[in-house]
Amino acid sequence: xxxxxxxxxxxxxxxxxxxxxxxxxxxxxxxxxxxxxxxxxxxxxxxxxxxxxxxxxxxxxxxxxxxxxxxxxxxxxxxxxxxxxxxxxxxxxxxxxxxxxxxxxxxxxxxxxxxxxxxxxxxxxxxxxxxxxxxxxxxxxxxxxxxxxxxxxxxxxxxxxxxxxxxxxxxxxxxxxxxxxxxxxxxxxxxxxxxxxxxxxxxxxxxxxxxxxxxxxxxxxxxxxxxxxxxxxxxxxxxxxxxxxxxxxxxxxxxxxxxxxxxxxxxxxxxxxxxxxxxxxxxxxxxxxxxxxxxxxxxxxxxxxxxxxxxxxxxxxxxxxxxxxxxxxxxxxxxxxxxxxxxxxxxx
Numbered sequence: 001x002x003x004x005x006x007x008x009x010x011x012x013x014x015x016x017x018x019x020x021x022x023x024x025x026x027x028x029x030x031x032x033x034x035x036x037x038x039x040x041x042x043x044x045x046x047x048x049x050x051x052x053x054x055x056x057x058x059x060x061x062x063x064x065x066x067x068x069x070x071x072x073x074x075x076x077x078x079x080x081x082x083x084x085x086x087x088x089x090x091x092x093x094x095x096x097x098x099x100x101x102x103x104x105x106x107x108x109x110x111x112x113x114x115x116x117x118x119x120x121x122x123x124x125x126x127x128x129x130x131x132x133x134x135x136x137x138x139x140x141x142x143x144x145x146x147x148x149x150x151x152x153x154x155x156x157x158x159x160x161x162x163x164x165x166x167x168x169x170x171x172x173x174x175x176x177x178x179x180x181x182x183x184x185x186x187x188x189x190x191x192x193x194x195x196x197x198x199x200x201x202x203x204x205x206x207x208x209x210x211x212x213x214x215x216x217x218x219x220x221x222x223x224x225x226x227x228x229x230x231x232x233x234x235x236x237x238x239x240x241x242x243x244x245x246x247x248x249x250x251x252x253x254x255x256x257x258x259x260x261x262x263x264x265x266x267x268x269x270x271x272x273x274x275x276x277x278x279x280x281x282x283x284x285x286x287x288x289x290x291x292x293x294x295x296x297x298x299x300x301x302x303x304x305x306x307x308x309x310x311x312x313x314x315x316x317x318x319x320x321x322x323x324x325x326x327x328x329x330x331x332x333x334x335x336x337x338x339x340x341x342x343x344x345x346x347x348x
Contacts, residue, residue, distance in 0.1 A: 262303025
């Protein structure tokens, strides 16, 4: 057992041995989470989650920002309540929410998320740190290196180029920024029987609040009608034409960002095999591992799904209309279709 975990277990309930359950392996190595409970000790009904930041990935300011956001959002009831946060050792203890991700979400569930985001984006947050920025740069550098080495990954080179270009255009809009979650994939939105909860704040920082909205709408798999209801509930009024245009483009941006970050998370031992990839494309937002499938392979399939969906959405009529509405330049039409990643298929 990690010495930090052993220490916090003793501090929470001295003399009582807990049930320690590690959460499933995830693509990111930033942290490991454990569920703690005391089923053999009825006098201790508490259920906690302990988040341990990987010592090799430890950055003091990043941990302080993440833990500060977790405590603030826990105090506000947007996230599980925090009971212990030590940025120096990288240990965070919070209530365990008896909830799970849902996709597609019902309208009632979706509106609960809209309410949380409206509250989140109104919070006062003096910390200027943008945790997502360093992760974005590192992912882009890794993806660029891989695509330069492996021509068969040209789909990702295209996704990275479009991501950078679109991000620059949206940045020029100079939208007022608020505290944002910036990583609302389905696994970071939990639903219990009553409401939604947000978890995992290692991407927080000031940003365009509609990025969170666009990501959540897509990640929750909402129908167009439920997406409209979500947006109206979030804003407290019908959206303007410009807000809808921005939302559409931020939805494209989210897909492309997850494509790039997903490729960067493919472990190095899989890199030699990427040139002969079979072309099996996953579905954006749906992280599924086939029986006995290595984690890295499922991550690559998911990132392919994001890249394919992101490029297709950016080339679609709604995105083109959105670019024109915001007086941005629509992307040029592709001269030919990109081949799927696979053996012998070099892509533009």
